[in-house]
Amino acid sequence: MRHRAISGDLPKDGQCVLIWFEHTGYNISIYNRSEYPAGAVADTTVPCDVFHDMGGFLTDEDVYWMPLPTPPTAEEFGDRT
Numbered sequence: 001m002r003h004r005a006i007s008g009d010l011p012k013d014g015q016c017v018l019i020w021f022e023h024t025g026y027n028i029s030i031y032n033r034s035e036y037p038a039g040a041v042a043d044t045t046v047p048c049d050v051f052h053d054m055g056g057f058l059t060d061e062d063v064y065w066m067p068l069p070t071p072p073t074a075e076e077f078g079d080r081t
Helices: none
Strands: 016-021 024-036 043-052 056-059 066-067
Touching: none
Parallel strands: none
Antiparallel strands: 016 024, 016 066, 024 043, 043 056
C-alpha cells in the first residue's frame, strides 16, 4: 500500500491513519473534516482537513497518509494469557 498526498484522496471522517509530515515524521492520527470561521466575514466558514493525535494536530499541511490495516480479532490473535 502506498502513501497518498492530502491533495488527493482523503480518509473517511474519523478514520485512524498513519501519516508522515516532514517536521514530525510518522504518527498514527485521526482525520477529521472540519469547518472553521472565515474571520472577516460573519457567519462564513471554510473547510479544513485536520489530522490529530497525542502530539497535536496538523491542518491543511503537506501530509502523506495511508489507512491502517484492520486489527485482528481476539480469535485471530489467539489467547495470550
